[in-house]
Amino acid sequence: MLGLPTEAVTAPARGLGRHFGLSGRLFLITVAFVAIAEILIYVPAVANYRLTWLSDRIAAAQVAATVLDAAPGQPVSEDLARRLLAGVGARAIVVSGGGTRRLLSNAAMPEGVVETVDLRDDSWWDSIHGSWRTLIAPAEEPLRVIDQGRAGFDMVEILIDEAPLRAAIVDFSIRLLLSSLIIAATAAGLVFIVLQRVIVAPVRRLAHNITAFADDPESLERVITPSRRTDEIGHAETALAKMEQALAGELREKRRLAELGLAVSKINHELRNLLTTAQLLVDRLEGAADPTVQRVAPRLVATLGRAIRFCEATLAYGRATERHPQRRLVLLEPILAELPELAGLSTESRVSVREQVPSGLQICADPEQLSRALTNLVRNAVQALDAAGAGREAPEVRVTASRHGGVGSGFVTILVSDNGPGLPERAKAHLFAPFQGSMRAGGTGLGLAIAAELVQLNGGTLRLDEGVPGASFRITVPDWIPGPKELH
Numbered sequence: 001m002l003g004l005p006t007e008a009v010t011a012p013a014r015g016l017g018r019h020f021g022l023s024g025r026l027f028l029i030t031v032a033f034v035a036i037a038e039i040l041i042y043v044p045a046v047a048n049y050r051l052t053w054l055s056d057r058i059a060a061a062q063v064a065a066t067v068l069d070a071a072p073g074q075p076v077s078e079d080l081a082r083r084l085l086a087g088v089g090a091r092a093i094v095v096s097g098g099g100t101r102r103l104l105s106n107a108a109m110p111e112g113v114v115e116t117v118d119l120r121d122d123s124w125w126d127s128i129h130g131s132w133r134t135l136i137a138p139a140e141e142p143l144r145v146i147d148q149g150r151a152g153f154d155m156v157e158i159l160i161d162e163a164p165l166r167a168a169i170v171d172f173s174i175r176l177l178l179s180s181l182i183i184a185a186t187a188a189g190l191v192f193i194v195l196q197r198v199i200v201a202p203v204r205r206l207a208h209n210i211t212a213f214a215d216d217p218e219s220l221e222r223v224i225t226p227s228r229r230t231d232e233i234g235h236a237e238t239a240l241a242k243m244e245q246a247l248a249g250e251l252r253e254k255r256r257l258a259e260l261g262l263a264v265s266k267i268n269h270e271l272r273n274l275l276t277t278a279q280l281l282v283d284r285l286e287g288a289a290d291p292t293v294q295r296v297a298p299r300l301v302a303t304l305g306r307a308i309r310f311c312e313a314t315l316a317y318g319r320a321t322e323r324h325p326q327r328r329l330v331l332l333e334p335i336l337a338e339l340p341e342l343a344g345l346s347t348e349s350r351v352s353v354r355e356q357v358p359s360g361l362q363i364c365a366d367p368e369q370l371s372r373a374l375t376n377l378v379r380n381a382v383q384a385l386d387a388a389g390a391g392r393e394a395p396e397v398r399v400t401a402s403r404h405g406g407v408g409s410g411f412v413t414i415l416v417s418d419n420g421p422g423l424p425e426r427a428k429a430h431l432f433a434p435f436q437g438s439m440r441a442g443g444t445g446l447g448l449a450i451a452a453e454l455v456q457l458n459g460g461t462l463r464l465d466e467g468v469p470g471a472s473f474r475i476t477v478p479d480w481i482p483g484p485k486e487l488h
Contacts, residue, residue: 034184047127058147060088065095094157114139119147325366373454376447417472
């Protein structure tokens with residue numbers, strides 16, 4: 001109904017959308033971003049943990065050095081040395097102070113070290129590089145760590161194995177990973193709940209309303225009720241409500257017009273049959289000897305023929321559009337002479353129709369369509385004057401015409417005006433719109449719309465002259481015959 005292909009409406013979503021809705025996608029995206037943030041935090045966190053761990057070993061070595069300093073000049077027993085080194089977690093401890101160096105070790109000194117870490121001047125880059133080397137490619141050689149001494153010591157050095165450091169870093173990484181997962185899940189859950197209530201639920205409501213409205217777009221009960229939100233979703237709800245109300249009104253109007261068109265087509269079909277019968281009866285009257293009958297019968301035959309053709313054209317219009325005009329140069333005077341009868345001017349009417357056209361004036365138009373357009377204009381003017389009642393001057397409809405330029409290169413102007421009260425301002429907004437331009441009780445509002453369409457088909461224009469007494473409509477028809485593209 002809304003012009004969308006069936007596949008576009010009923011085709012199921014494929015890929016991730018079949019298993020995860022907008023909420024699930026937001027949850028996964030939030031987890032991913034939190035995980036990325038934790039990864040970015042992990043690298044400096046491991047480097048900082050390595051520095052802290054080494055600083056703790058140096059602090060323990062300081063305590064051991066204090067024990068050594070408590071008994072200067074006395075040898076340290078093997079059992080005490082083993083316990084001190086085990087407490088520090090080092091192979092050897094070297095302290096310097098007062099111009100002397102003291103070594104605490106219970107094994108032979110190694111030939112070399114894998115890396116020397118000077119905590120007094122250790123950059124972030126060196127710390128990050130050392131952490132990843134220890135984690136990925138640990139060495140069998142010990143690690144030498146140097147730091148500033150305290151409590152009377154100038155410097156403290158220790159030799160430690162990398163295995164305990166690597167085990168500590170792995171344990172820290174696991175704990176950091178678990179805490180990161182908990183933080184990511186918690187943050188994602190909170191974001192999921194907030195977005196679900198603030199965005200996803202209103203968007204789902206919009207989607208459900210659009211689907212329900214598409215099933216019955218003429219029902220005002222399907223129009224969404226906007227919430228009190230003032231953000232973008234609130235604006236979308238308000239805009240959707242306005243669009244659905246306008247669309248429902250348009251569809252109801254088009255349905256009524258379609259039903260009206262079907263009824264008019266049926267009426268025209270029956271009327272055409274009746275007019276055909278009347279035409280047969282009039283054909284018999286043409287053989288009567290009465291002079292009055294002889295004078296009236298040809299006009300009656302012509303009028304019935306025109307009515308039959310009009311019914312046929314109306315039926316065709318209900319199926320498609322107005323027929324293509326057969327424009328040619330015709331005399332305008334005979335067409336204007338038939339206007340009083342075609343406009344339904346009765347003998348009791350006070351309204352008079354006066355034509356003023358130069359003799360021999362020709363116009364390039366389809367004579368039947370031009371006659372129909374002028375008839376509608378004159379009929380509207382007569383009905384408006386009859387409805388206005390008596391006035392100071394006799395009600396009159398004037399039809400004047402003039403040529404501008406030579407035949408074949410100029411144009412003809414036809415002015416249909418009356419001396420009535422004129423058109424109200426509210427009628428001018430939709431003057432040439434079908435079913436909307438009538439200001440008369442019982443009027444259909446089709447006369448001006450049909451006249452404007454017929455004039456346009458003949459390459460001309462129909463407009464209302466402003467600032468003149470009464471109502472004045474100006475028809476301008478050029479002499480050139482437009483092509484098919486220009487007619488449409």
